[in-house]
Amino acid sequence: MPQINMVEALNMALREEMERDDRVVVLGEDIGRRGGVFLVTDGLIDLFGEERVIDTPLTELGIIGFSIGLALYGLRPVAEIQFIDFVYEAFDQIYSNMARIRFRSGGMYNVPLVLRSPCCGGIKGGMHHSQSPESLFIHTTGLYVMMPSGPYDAKGLLKTAIRLNDPVIFLEPKSIYRVIKEEVPEDDYTIELGKGKIVREGGDITLVTWGAMVHISKQAADIVKEKLGVEVEIIDLRTLYPYDKDLIIDSLEKTGRMLIVHEAPKTLGLGSELSAYIVEEHVDLLYGPILRVTGYDTPFPLAHEKLYMPNIARIYNAISKLMEY
Amino acid sequence: MSRIVRGIDEASIEKTLGIYRIIDEEGNIVGDEPNLDGSTLYKLYEYMVRARVLDEWLLKLQRLGKVAIHAPNLGQEAIVGAVTPLKPDDWVFPSYRDLGVYLVRGMDEEEILDRALYNQDDPLKGSDFAIYGNRRFNMVPTPVPVGNQIPHAVGVAYAMKYLDRDSVTMVMFGDGATSRGDFHAGLNFAGVYRVPVIFVCENNQWAISVPFDRQTRSPSIAFRGLVYGIESIRVDGNDVLAMYKIASEAVEKARKEKEPYLIEMLTYRLGSHTTADDPSKYRSEEEVNRMMKYEPLKRYRNYLIFKGVLTDSEANELYRRYYNYIEDIAKKVLNKGGLPHDVFFHNVFEKLPWNLQDQLREFRESLELMKSLGLEVD
Numbered sequence: 001m002p003q004i005n006m007v008e009a010l011n012m013a014l015r016e017e018m019e020r021d022d023r024v025v026v027l028g029e030d031i032g033r034r035g036g037v038f039l040v041t042d043g044l045i046d047l048f049g050e051e052r053v054i055d056t057p058l059t060e061l062g063i064i065g066f067s068i069g070l071a072l073y074g075l076r077p078v079a080e081i082q083f084i085d086f087v088y089e090a091f092d093q094i095y096s097n098m099a100r101i102r103f104r105s106g107g108m109y110n111v112p113l114v115l116r117s118p119c120c121g122g123i124k125g126g127m128h129h130s131q132s133p134e135s136l137f138i139h140t141t142g143l144y145v146m147m148p149s150g151p152y153d154a155k156g157l158l159k160t161a162i163r164l165n166d167p168v169i170f171l172e173p174k175s176i177y178r179v180i181k182e183e184v185p186e187d188d189y190t191i192e193l194g195k196g197k198i199v200r201e202g203g204d205i206t207l208v209t210w211g212a213m214v215h216i217s218k219q220a221a222d223i224v225k226e227k228l229g230v231e232v233e234i235i236d237l238r239t240l241y242p243y244d245k246d247l248i249i250d251s252l253e254k255t256g257r258m259l260i261v262h263e264a265p266k267t268l269g270l271g272s273e274l275s276a277y278i279v280e281e282h283v284d285l286l287y288g289p290i291l292r293v294t295g296y297d298t299p300f301p302l303a304h305e306k307l308y309m310p311n312i313a314r315i316y317n318a319i320s321k322l323m324e325y
Numbered sequence: 326m327s328r329i330v331r332g333i334d335e336a337s338i339e340k341t342l343g344i345y346r347i348i349d350e351e352g353n354i355v356g357d358e359p360n361l362d363g364s365t366l367y368k369l370y371e372y373m374v375r376a377r378v379l380d381e382w383l384l385k386l387q388r389l390g391k392v393a394i395h396a397p398n399l400g401q402e403a404i405v406g407a408v409t410p411l412k413p414d415d416w417v418f419p420s421y422r423d424l425g426v427y428l429v430r431g432m433d434e435e436e437i438l439d440r441a442l443y444n445q446d447d448p449l450k451g452s453d454f455a456i457y458g459n460r461r462f463n464m465v466p467t468p469v470p471v472g473n474q475i476p477h478a479v480g481v482a483y484a485m486k487y488l489d490r491d492s493v494t495m496v497m498f499g500d501g502a503t504s505r506g507d508f509h510a511g512l513n514f515a516g517v518y519r520v521p522v523i524f525v526c527e528n529n530q531w532a533i534s535v536p537f538d539r540q541t542r543s544p545s546i547a548f549r550g551l552v553y554g555i556e557s558i559r560v561d562g563n564d565v566l567a568m569y570k571i572a573s574e575a576v577e578k579a580r581k582e583k584e585p586y587l588i589e590m591l592t593y594r595l596g597s598h599t600t601a602d603d604p605s606k607y608r609s610e611e612e613v614n615r616m617m618k619y620e621p622l623k624r625y626r627n628y629l630i631f632k633g634v635l636t637d638s639e640a641n642e643l644y645r646r647y648y649n650y651i652e653d654i655a656k657k658v659l660n661k662g663g664l665p666h667d668v669f670f671h672n673v674f675e676k677l678p679w680n681l682q683d684q685l686r687e688f689r690e691s692l693e694l695m696k697s698l699g700l701e702v703d
Contacts, residue, residue: 103452105465
């Protein structure tokens, strides 16, 4: 089986879903002839034509509002927002409509719409090509939120997202679009909504993370093992809403120590909710505090982005502290 | 001005700056009447009467504390002319001041009152106030943030064209909504993709307290439609025949040519924005009294009497009949029970995720506790 990157895996998922179901259409800025600025939709226009691979005018509000209409009539739109940092013009449509129409209509209408978008930092993209706003969508209520950490999961999760009857925010960490290659089967497979994955086993600490931070966390875990002899278990959440609480609880029963790593700012990041949930419901499993290593509560900077983002040193430090309990 | 810019010639500009009408405020014929038989002419009148009587009842029920809030329709009943040419498979995105639209689409007074009271039979399950819709009538419930539905309608129209359906979409919104990005994005997409959507702007001159000349410096809303490459016309929105005739042409054109169309319905909001509003703070009673003589029912009634379709006493009888009819329905719906307490947990997602299941369990326990403590549940 050939090794491919996440962009290629996403492209494969879109192509397979469009072949499987005529109702699947993709749309967004520059996604047709250009194939998307990161080439996720590359070549689709040649296979499916411009009626199904729709280059749109430059307005995120328009893309999402229009996609909601497509979905209401029974199509399965996959809308690309070129960078998640540009989504805010569409926030009224996302918050008040995409996430509310099922509720508003008493369940008579639903919006099977996937909003997919590159997110997160690490490519020297500056403020408006680097941010991690997953909490905004989680807090919206009415949206599923996913973020894969590699090609295999990206393909399976995107297929699941397209087949769900509710809207999905599908965030793609652009820094790992091309650097990670995995074997990705050409067959049809999906990854269940709300299921995380243990990407590294260990008995001392449960490290919960997602997206590109999975890879930083793995590197940190290797160093911690070498320097401190600590075995870190890493959970890749994959679905951020609803998150896989059972996987976390099972791991904590073994480790009793919890660390959360995410790129988004600390205050009210998903780490806050994970931490609050475990303290509310499973405080008896913990030997000590739950710690978080996150982005800072500042805008994402162009200068020193590596120092803004969670790094090995900060993860190492947090693990050392947790091992005092 | 002889230059033609992508379909924008002098005649098409003139259509957006004039006021297309067929009958004047006295009911005199001043334009080309559509070729309609007596029963169709009568039907238009009946829908307008039903809308007006229902509006009066909703205001009454609001004052009695039974209805949370109501957006009065008085003066805008001629909107029935816009939706009458549509077929059942066509889709409608109404605004929240469109009782006539709901009735024409087939929603009856009982369902509208069930909705207004959000009782056990409320089709929208108590989701929000002052909005109406039902999938049975291909009528999507209105988002309260004004104009949000405009790009949705364009997406539906695109899907109709993509699936090769013979259907069209109509979307209503007010003058205030035209200042929002939704209006711009919706019209822009419709122009670019050439989809069968009819935009109906109910320009009632007031967006709560802000008058039209504060909303835009454009000479009309229809004028703005032109620059998106959309055929547009301003119509006397208190002349139901003009609304019917122009909407028929727009619907036919959209259906045949798969092209968008914009109708500016020039009207006047004679009532308050909603029952929570006090118009005496921002507009004079003189203005309202002056505009009263343009209202749509009286002129159409005069016209129908002139045409021999209706007599004065039949008109009075029609009003009385619906008034009594709704009185009976009001008694019936007021006796219906409420929605289940946990109704708001459902219809967020197709299936409840685990966290909502946990919260629902906790909610139900709290209800039991409230009862055991002797506290009133709701």
